[in-house]
Amino acid sequence: MNDASAVPPTPPRDRTLSAPLIARQALALADERGLEKLTVRSLASALGVGTMTFYGYFRSKEEILDAMADEALGSLALPEGEPDETPRQAIENVAQAFRRLMVEHPSIAQILSSRITDSPQARRGAMEVVIDRLMRSGIPGPLAVRSYGFLMVHALGFASYQTPRPWARGTSDESPDESELRRQQHHFYASLPLTEFPRLVELRDELIELPGEAQFAFGVACLCDTVEATLAREGHLDG
Structure with missing residues (x-):
């Protein structure tokens, strides 16, 4: 006679598992081991679930990569600024935040170099808040957008250059x-x-x-000088 109790029951779905948790774990694994070593199997092992479990949250590994980028960009933290923050100080603070993001998440440069992120979380955390910070320091909107673009590309490019050096x-x-x-x-x-x-x-x-930090700072200083010269030429700065 078969003993039904001897057959292990199917484990219930882990209710603590969620798409954000999967993205955070994937980002941690990629940062630790390298993006090229991140697989659905290794991620499932780290979370203690079966690989098929992921399909309840993501349809493919590509969607997991998108979620990783959204998670990282959405976590961008700008340093506290003074109420009368100057354009140079705002640029330096944004640059510091981007640089810290690349250091904390080495895999993010690879991810962002190959895909576009369009989630509200990423757009607000790494675009809306950043451009608003630059504009509140006195940088006009169009110039703030160009400054944002420079800082993002500079941080991404520098991280990609420094990693193997x-x-x-x-x-x-x-x-x-x-x-x-x-x-x-x-x-x-x-x-x-x-x-x-x-x-x-x-x-x-x-x-x-x-590949040292002084080189990154040099690029930021060049942007600051250009923005200040532009503001002075257009009458946005005193003196």
């Missing part, structure tokens, strides 16, 4: 591997034929620092 990140906890990579880069430039690459040999120390 960790020797210039300049963190206090630089690993032995990063130190060795820096040494190798210095040796590479120093050993170039001087007759063919005199500038690269001469400026090797500066070239090694290109």
